[in-house]
Amino acid sequence: MKMFRRILFSILTLIIVFLLIGFLLPRHVYIQRSLLIKSRQDLLFDNVNSFRNWTKWSPWLKQNPGMKISYSGPESGTGAAFSFNRDNVNPGKGKFTLTHCYAYDSIILDMDFLEYGKANGKFIFKDLDSASIVTWIMESDLGRNPVSRWFGLLMDRLVGKDLEIGLANLGKITSETARNQTFTIEEKVVPERIVLTIRDSCSTVTIEKKLGSFYKKISQLIKNKKLTVTGPPFAIYHNYSNQSFDLEAGLQVDIRIEPPHGINCYVIPSQRTVMSSYFGPYNKTSVVYRAIEKYIHDKNQIITGAPWEVYLTDPNIEKDSLKWQTDILYPVK
Known part of the structure; x- marks a missing residue:
């Protein structure tokens, strides 16, 4: 009986320590990836500025071909939005909305994952004449939940890889677009x-x-x-x-x-x-x-x-x- 109490006390102590440390961890997550792409700034911007183009390069949409997508608002630019619904994947539902689009320079969007929280995204396009640097940023406020803050430590490694894949896909399909536009x-x-x-x-x-x-x-x-x-x-x-x-x-x-x-x-x-x-x-x-x-x-x-x-x-x-x-x-x- 004493052994059981010791084990229970140790487990409770670990949980308390885990939660206390969680409260001390950063509540804000900031993930950033950049890529030099040999393509024009305006073509890269256009492929991000319309969600209908995201199925060609976004790792989240390409990895889930069975995802149900519905579009709303204008076809491109500020106010354009899409909602998604996918099975056996978390988060399974959500909505992305372009909130600010500054022609060829930057795009800001809201990402609402419903019960899994919200995040903000930003794309920055820098023209280098014969090439462009595209930066993809994701930010999220994890709130007061200590468990979420522990998961936040893994976000750069997990989500950062998706951003890298997305930027590589964006460069590939934009280069193909440029070849088809003579x-x-x-x-x-x-x-x-x-x-x-x-x-x-x-x-x-x-x-x-x-x-x-x-x-x-x-x-x-x-x-x-x-x-x-x-x-x-x-x-x-x-x-x-x-x-x-x-x-x-x-x-x-x-x-x-x-x-x-x-x-x-x-x-x-x-x-x-x-x-x-x-x-x-x-x-x-x-x-x-x-x-x-x-x-x-x-x-x-x-x-x-x-x-x-x-x-x-x-x-x-x-x-x-x-x-x-x-x-x-x-x-x-």
């Missing part, structure tokens, strides 16, 4: 042209349908008036953001006419432009816009109007999106 930049004078256009607002969801409708109406007018098309279809983006556009689309024709209501006919004078010929899918052109704007800035030029796109490949004929050519032009002086 474009050049040059300066070009575009001659005067007569155009038929339709202008309206649209969203990222409706833009494809709107463009199809515009070109159909204009093509029918060209047929009725027996005009000659003198150039490929184009679209002018007067104002645009991640979600909406002030869009004017049209075709070049040989002569000026008096168009019906809703269709414009006018002459665009000769313009000096900075142009890029891009080959790839239409939804990946943002990187080209940024490259042109950087070129204009570096050359101390001034943008004098809205940019426009010229579509030289018919996707109904050429099915390989990597072969679709789009010329993107900015008027400058």
Whole structure:
């Protein structure tokens, strides 16, 4: 009986010591990993700025292919979020939300693991011309729970490995993205042209349908008036953001006419432009816009109007999106 009491007393003593030491351990966990990646800062940023891209590189999502994921908020940027639900893994449920996105420099997110607590994440992107340094940081407040603080001692070793794997995956898929995005930049004078256009607002969801409708109406007018098309279809983006556009689309024709209501006919004078010929899918052109704007800035030029796109490949004929050519032009002086 005395032996049992001694053993019980020893166990209780160890538990008390364990808890007392736990209260003395740090309540804050800070984990940081960095990696030099031979890729552009903007491409790396884009692959983190949308949770729909995380399935390609995040170790937590790649390791759990059966995970149920639902997205909410905008597709990218501040407010974008996703919730996850997975079986036989803890934490099994949670939600990640992008709270602050500073274009190409940093991204801050909240990670809510429900009953397992919360954490904050941060990505920092540093441009080194031909490469970038990406830093991934995770922070968590373990609160007053001494047991959690003991586990906190292991977090850098356990979670840090995941951050290293994630950064390596991010570098790999970003390099693949860069190889699939081919474009050049040059300066070009575009001659005067007569155009038929339709202008309206649209969203990222409706833009494809709107463009199809515009070109159909204009093509029918060209047929009725027996005009000659003198150039490929184009679209002018007067104002645009991640979600909406002030869009004017049209075709070049040989002569000026008096168009019906809703269709414009006018002459665009000769313009000096900075142009890029891009080959790839239409939804990946943002990187080209940024490259042109950087070129204009570096050359101390001034943008004098809205940019426009010229579509030289018919996707109904050429099915390989990597072969679709789009010329993107900015008027400058």
